[in-house]
Amino acid sequence: MKPNPINGDWVLDGFLLNNHNAKIVNSMHTFAIYTAMENRICKLFDIQYPIIQGGMIWCSGWRLASAVSNAGGLGLIGSGSMYPDVLREHIQKCKKATDKPFGVNLPLFYPDLEDHLQVIEQEGVKIVFTSAGNPALTTGRLKAAGVKVVQVISNTKFAKKAQEAGVDAIVAEGFEAGGHNGREETTTLCLIELIQKAVQVPVIAAGGIATGKSMFAAFALGAEGVQIGSRFAISEESSAHIDFKKAVVAAQEGDTRLSLKKLMPVRLLNNAFAAKVLEAEARGAEKTELEELLGRARAKKGIFEGDLQEGELEIGQVSALFSAIQPAATIINEIVTDYRRAVDEFKSF
């Protein structure tokens, strides 16, 4: 529900409401859904809620990113699974689908990095989240082009390096996060306080956050925004395969595991492939054997093509909490409503 910008009448799903009904509906929803939070992350990106949808391979194309941005969060296109021309197409479609700010996530160790950077510059993308690499090489160039730059890190050392490189904010991602992950295994609860002490730029918490309560907890620790991956990975607008989404909804405690630590640590949902990895690791398999076992394109096979047995199913520990596949706007509304309720209930204590 929102006020008609011309005459101030209340409109709900296109229906004009009389004053009495408007008041009732308004009192139910306005505070929770339409009161913008004012903090550094909202100001930095010019967004309504400090909720960022993590850029995720095979999940977050233009459809998801624009849906999140249209709902008041910040949507990110995950370029890690895109060739440069595919990335260009997604950016162009995203611009058509929303007039709100959106961004691109850019893994810095990818071979196509220079091509991706050129696409981002040519298309005038104004927000870039870099990850998995050294931000000193790209931050200055992006900032010079007027881009807001955020770096994803999982320890204090790289948080400080990112700040030195001139980033506008930092995503601090804990052990419970899905996909690639830090070697220190520091959990979000421990990490946010460490990072927030070490840097002055705003900290966005990631890993284990999917609900209003966990957003409240992240803010209690000093974060000024949250980056949510897993819950959006199984949203309706995610380009992940429906069978992958259903498997994530069905996941319980202990069903994800940080694996492949001898290569690059990655949190995976249990399946036949993950079991083979665990078995190999338990008997001390060397790096080369694990590389062979992993092979290529397993994440695409699992997440995008829905091969639940042989695919590499990257997802976070928090999936044990999920019970439904929902539209991105519903997810954001639920998080904000639950957050407000948790804060209100807390005050009575």
Next chain:
Amino acid sequence: MKPNPINGDWVLDGFLLNNHNAKIVNSMHTFAIYTAMENRICKLFDIQYPIIQGGMIWCSGWRLASAVSNAGGLGLIGSGSMYPDVLREHIQKCKKATDKPFGVNLPLFYPDLEDHLQVIEQEGVKIVFTSAGNPALTTGRLKAAGVKVVQVISNTKFAKKAQEAGVDAIVAEGFEAGGHNGREETTTLCLIELIQKAVQVPVIAAGGIATGKSMFAAFALGAEGVQIGSRFAISEESSAHIDFKKAVVAAQEGDTRLSLKKLMPVRLLNNAFAAKVLEAEARGAEKTELEELLGRARAKKGIFEGDLQEGELEIGQVSALFSAIQPAATIINEIVTDYRRAVDEFKSF
């Protein structure tokens, strides 16, 4: 500072204050330190702050437990490293050192369990935290003797079992905690929300909590108390060796690791022994080799005797945050003061 119970004069560190000074000191500290929080955990144990000092082998004897209880928290004697007659001695000394409630932590898989239970009953202990075993076998007996019973768990399944067994509260302990740990590797951030949804009894959060901010985060998630181990393990009143305490203060991110997963997972501080374990695990060492490597009494050797190379140094991930060895009362005051400040600062947002 506290009021003299006889005449109401204010006393600070044994010095009687005149009315003017008392008012100033009082206005600085009263709200933060002497305002009791009212919640189910405070009521259950009749304590001022919902802060529980975890029962820890080789750290928490009568000296630490009574110091914590005298400061308004709940001190626990860790019986896991005590023979029954030693436990009796600690309980008796604790009763002399405090008139506040205190409790005993009782690992249920220990061979001396029946003897420990008899000591607890004979000495009239009124609070018992059970861990590492099935609470169905002991809860009824303890409750019949008027004991408040709390079970430590790390997953929903055992939280439900504990509630069925009739416990008064549950400690939900996450992956980041020191010492023995759950197989699911669920972090505190993910675990508290899961457990709080699954049971009606109050939930006490543990693992990664050591500060006012992390206590605030735990409460934001729905916990009604916190159990803090590591920070009290290195308090002045802890019976741990001074060299162990110094090593924990020096610990940085990534310096603890969940190890010995083929036996019973335990979080250890890196040292020569932990390095041997990691090396053996990386090459796929079997359970029997790990058992031999571990041997016996290594925790005593490291924590109590201060052998930093060959000892088993059980401590939590949160030790990366520590910078000092402090008295237990100072720790509690700092946590409560920082908690109040964090809550107050949060309100402005």
